Amino acid sequence: IQIQNVIATPVNEALSIDFTAPIKVSPNIFHAIDIARVTLMPNKITQCSKQCTGKIVVKSKNNQYKLAIPYVVRLLQGFLSYNETQTQFYIQSNSIQEKRSLVLHNQFNSTLVIHSVSLPDEAKPYFKVVLASPAVTLAENSSQTALKITFTPSSQLSHLETTFRLNTNLSYFDVSLQAYSGKLDIFIPQSLNQTVLDFGAIGLGEKKS
Known part of the structure; x- marks a missing residue:
């Protein structure tokens, strides 16, 4: 079967479907194949009565086959919080390994x-x-030490800004993770090797910055 299109019906601005046509799906009862990536953006849900239910429709070439997959969105009020300074690490010159515990606060109901x-x-x-344990359980409106973070500095590292992902029963959460040296990186405009500051031609008494 050749998959020609994957759409959401009704049209939903909070739902993004990443699909590149065409995709050929061969007969196979043992292994599934990824044909599209569906992303929900809760911040774009303005009317749950219209945007929290619908169907993902998979269409084959010439509409020979059509598969409708129902979906339901359940919005949970709340958030997962933590002390952001606990995920920010200073890169020291002595390369000493640093270990920290991260406390998470479950503000969901x-x-x-x-x-x-x-x-x-x-x-x-x-x-x-x-x-901190094989499966960390946080009761509603509670706090707990959930993670252990180990940072190993390197002389080759001057700055790193990324996230790590928590996979939970409610959704996934991206937690910020940073490493910094506290040093400034100099950027010289119009300099190929970033070593020479060229002001060009300057007249007598003229100032340029």
């Missing part, structure tokens, strides 16, 4: 269970983030 944590490849040489 539902119990939140963190199943796993994932770290981007760019952060793996310097950071290690693990759960």
Whole structure:
């Protein structure tokens, strides 16, 4: 079957579908194949009565086959908070490993269970983030030490700004992660090697900055 299009019906501004046509799907009962990525943007939901239900429609070439997949959105009031300074690390010259615990505050009206944590490849040489227990459970409106963060500085690292992801029973949450040296990077406009500051031709008594 050749997949020609994947759409949402009715049209929903809060729903984004990333699909590149065409995609050929061969017969296979053992392995699934990714054909599209569906992203929900809660901040764009203005009328839940119209935007929280609908269908994802998968269409084949010439509309020979059509598959309608119902979806339902359940909006939860609340948020997951933490002390952002605990995820900001100063890069010291002595390269001493630093370990911290991160306390999470569950401000949802539902119990939140963190199943796993994932770290981007760019952060793996310097950071290690693990759960405080195999599955961290946060009751509603409660706080708990949920994560252990280990930072290993490197002389090759001057700045890093990224996030790590918490996979939970409610949704996934991206937590900011930063490493900084406190040093300024000099940028010289119109300089190829960033070593010479060229003011060009300057007249007598003229000032240029």
